Structures are given as C-alpha cells and as structure tokens.
Amino acid sequence: MKKVSVPCVHCGAPGGRPLWTGREHEYDNTTRDDFTFVRCESCGLVRLDPRPDVSELGTIYPANYYAYNLVSEEPATNPSATDRAKMRMYQRRLLSLLERLGKTGRVRILDVGCADGRLLDWYAASSAGDRLETHGIEMNEEAAAIARRRGHRVVAGRFELDDALEAGAYPILTASDCSICVGTLPALARRRPDAHVLWLDAHGDFNSPDTSGSAFLGGMALAGACGMWDP
Numbered sequence: 166m167k168k169v170s171v172p173c174v175h176c177g178a179p180g181g182r183p184l185w186t187g188r189e190h191e192y193d194n195t196t197r198d199d200f201t202f203v204r205c206e207s208c209g210l211v212r213l214d215p216r217p218d219v220s221e222l223g224t225i226y227p228a229n230y231y232a233y234n235l236v237s238e239e240p241a242t243n244p245s246a247t248d249r250a251k252m253r254m255y256q257r258r259l260l261s262l263l264e265r266l267g268k269t270g271r272v273r274i275l276d277v278g279c280a281d282g283r284l285l286d287w288y289a290a291s292s293a294g295d296r297l298e299t300h301g302i303e304m305n306e307e308a309a310a311i312a313r314r315r316g317h318r319v320v321a322g323r324f325e326l327d328d329a330l331e332a333g334a335y336p337i338l339t340a341s342d343c344s345i346c347v348g349t350l351p352a353l354a355r356r357r358p359d360a361h362v363l364w365l366d367a368h369g370d371f372n373s374p375d376t377s378g379s380a381f382l383g384g385m386a387l388a389g390a391c392g393m394w395d396p
Contacts, residue, residue, distance in 0.1 A: 280305070
C-alpha cells in the first residue's frame with residue numbers, strides 16, 4: 166500500500182512521538198501493513214504518520230464498506246440494544262459539547278466521512294435536535310445520496326486540499342457558507358506561504374467564540390483561519 170508522511174494538519178509541525186501501532190482490522194483484503202499513531206510534539210494532535218496515500222482510499226473504503234449501508238431507507242422501528250447504547254453515548258457527547266459551548270440558537274454540525282448519515286440521524290434525534298443543522302461530506306456518492314434523502318445537507322467529495330496543491334493542480338472549492346476557509350486557507354498557507362488572499366464578503370467574519378453573539382461558525386471563519394482562535 167502506498168503511504169505518505171505528512172506534517173501535522175493543525176500546526177504544520179513535522180514528525181511526532183510514536184504512541185502505538187496497529188493494522189487495518191475491518192477487512193482482510195485491504196492491507197496487512199502496520200500503521201503508527203504519533204502525537205505532534207508541538208500541539209499534541211494525534212494522527213497517522215505515515216498514512217495511506219489518497220490514491221488508496223478506494224482500497225481502505227471499498228464499495229461494500231459497512232458504514233455505507235447502516236441505515237434503511239425506512240425509519241428504524243426496533244434498533245438493537247447495541248445501537249441504542251451507541252446512540253445514547255454519542256448524544257451525551259454532543260450535549261456535553263453544546264453545554265461547554267454555552268451558546269443558544271442554531272448549531273451547525275459537520276460530519277467528515279458521514280457515510281449514509283446514521284450518526285447525523287442520532288444527533289438530530291437528540292434533545293438538542295431542533296437546534297441542529299446537520300451537514301456531511303462523504304466520498305461515496307451512493308452513501309451521500311442516502312444521507313441527503315434522510316434530510317442532511319451532504320456533499321460527495323474528499324476533504325483534501327494539500328495533495329492537489331502539491332500536484333500543481335488548481336483546485337476550485339465551493340460551499341454554502343464561509344466556514345470552508347477554516348480548512349482551506351491554512352492548507353494554502355502551508356503550501357504557498359507567499360499567497361495573498363482577497364476576502365470579499367458583506368461581513369468581516371472575524372468574530373471569535375468570545376465575541377460572537379450567535380456562535381455562528383460562518384461569522385468566525387476568517388478569524389479562525391488566521392489563527393485568532395482555535396477551530
């Protein structure tokens with residue numbers, strides 16, 4: 166399997182302290198290679214290094230990947246005890262995060278690799294569900310379509326920009342709001358430190374969690390991308 170060593174996606178520091186090593190465990194026809202988790206010695210983020218190259222995503226996540234078909238097109242009437250326990254666990258985690266956020270009003274949730282939307286379903290079914298706007302990104306079009314039919318705002322694609330820049334491509338990214346810059350501008354700065362960004366918007370988008378009255382991510386996106394707060 167082709168692998169690539171990449172710097173920390175949060176702070177850009179190379180390398181890291183090895184924590185543990187494991188193998189792909191879900192399928193026996195993907196790879197038997199060992200993968201190492203490392204902790205960034207600059208910011209503490211844990212990541213795979215080296216990780217599978219993006220060209221191997223189809224191998225790691227084959228068409229029959231289990232998460233692409235977790236939910237039925239019909240509403241679940243009798244979920245298993247295991248699913249009920251998992252749902253309660255994830256809902257408790259969400260409610261804890263919202264409590265720590267300490268903000269009222271609408272909240273947008275983005276699930277990167279949302280598959281067919283089961284986790285977003287669970288979030289929407291929580292006691293905070295009426296406050297949530299559920300979003301997802303998923304590279305499998307069929308799974309993304311299932312999630313969209315279940316009411317989530319899901320796009321099909323990858324959350325990768327660095328590789329396109331390294332290959333000399335000219336990526337064009339579109340999104341429904343400005344929060345996409347939290348991921349794209351830092352990636353651009355790492356690869357093109359001499360780049361200039363022209364920000365055209367009716368709003369400054371330079372709030373932080375401490376100054377925002379709504380906790381709307383789109384209103385804090387540029388400040389987060391510039392390092393004024395930690396997304």
